[in-house]
Amino acid sequence: MEKQPVVSLRGLKKSYGRDLILKGIDLDVYAGEIIGYIGPNGAGKSTTLKILIGMLPDFVGEAKVLGYDIREDALEVKKRIGYVPENAMLYEVLTPMEYLLFIGRLHKMEDELTERRALELLEIFGLKTHADVRMNTFSKGMRQKVLLISGLIHNPDVIFLDEPLSGLDANAVILVKEVLAKLKAAGKTIFYSSHIMDVVEKISDRIVIINQGTIIANGTFEELKAQAQSGSLELIFQGLTGDNENSHRAEDFLQALK
Numbered sequence: 725m726e727k728q729p730v731v732s733l734r735g736l737k738k739s740y741g742r743d744l745i746l747k748g749i750d751l752d753v754y755a756g757e758i759i760g761y762i763g764p765n766g767a768g769k770s771t772t773l774k775i776l777i778g779m780l781p782d783f784v785g786e787a788k789v790l791g792y793d794i795r796e797d798a799l800e801v802k803k804r805i806g807y808v809p810e811n812a813m814l815y816e817v818l819t820p821m822e823y824l825l826f827i828g829r830l831h832k833m834e835d836e837l838t839e840r841r842a843l844e845l846l847e848i849f850g851l852k853t854h855a856d857v858r859m860n861t862f863s864k865g866m867r868q869k870v871l872l873i874s875g876l877i878h879n880p881d882v883i884f885l886d887e888p889l890s891g892l893d894a895n896a897v898i899l900v901k902e903v904l905a906k907l908k909a910a911g912k913t914i915f916y917s918s919h920i921m922d923v924v925e926k927i928s929d930r931i932v933i934i935n936q937g938t939i940i941a942n943g944t945f946e947e948l949k950a951q952a953q954s955g956s957l958e959l960i961f962q963g964l965t966g967d968n969e970n971s972h973r974a975e976d977f978l979q980a981l982k
């Protein structure tokens with residue numbers, strides 16, 4: 725039997741006003757894959773993710789998650805996915821426990837189960853003693869940890885991560901990398917968007933590069949390396965997105981300060 729993709733995009737287009745942001749994305753992601761979805765600022769990564777989680781229904785083309793059409797069955801999709809956004813309004817007057825209980829209820833989880841999982845996950849991230857402290861006193865990294873937990877607490881099969889390491893210290897980055905590897909081993913599918921190239925290079929089964937709303941590369945790191953004849957994802961990215969001017973630009977920057 726032919727393998728069905730977990731995420732499937734066909735001719736995906738999205739405009740904001742007159743600006744065509746996504747110009748026809750075709751992409752299949754299969755169960756147990758970690759897809760690294762990378763591209764320059766403004767390329768359309770977050771827009772793709774927001775369409776996939778049902779936040780932006782106004783698009784052209786076809787988008788399916790776990791076989792559900794996102795326009796027709798957004799609720800079925802939302803039940804089965806986890807999403808860690810680039811930046812979120814954490815309800816800062818709440819404590820992590822209050823916030824996670826709220827998220828758990830949205831997923832129709834029993835409070836008892838949410839509380840147990842929340843305490844365990846907060847402890848793993850070194851935040852157990854802060855479970856009942858209001859988040860308005862939290863550092864950026866502490867908030868990011870709560871955001872990560874909130875995207876995973878219902879144990880979703882498909883996980884969408886938008887710059888999930890933002891603000892995390894080196895130990896937390898290693899922990900998240902390990903957690904992603906274990907989630908993958910447990911059969912979860914992970915759609916991972918980030919600018920931190922060395923992590924994308926290490927964790928992704930397949931890397932998809934998007935530039936100005938179009939996919940310009942799609943393959944394993946080894947395949948991209950062979951195509952680009954470059955040694956690191958950073959160099960491949962620089963080559964493919966046409967930006968080799970950084971050292972001149974840095975010089976211009978200093979000149980402009982004189």
Ligand SMILES: Nc1ncnc2c1ncn2[C@@H]1O[C@H](COP(=O)(O)OP(=O)(O)OP(=O)(O)O)[C@@H](O)[C@H]1O
Nearest residue numbers: 740741745763764765766767768769770771772810
């Ligand atoms: N709500 C909006 N209204 C109008 N334009 C928008 C909106 N959201 C995004 N855009 C535009 O769409 C383009 C793609 O944005 P998107 O956030 O998807 O980029 P990205 O690849 O995630 O970038 P970054 O790496 O900077 O996060 C940008 O030009 C952005 O200005």
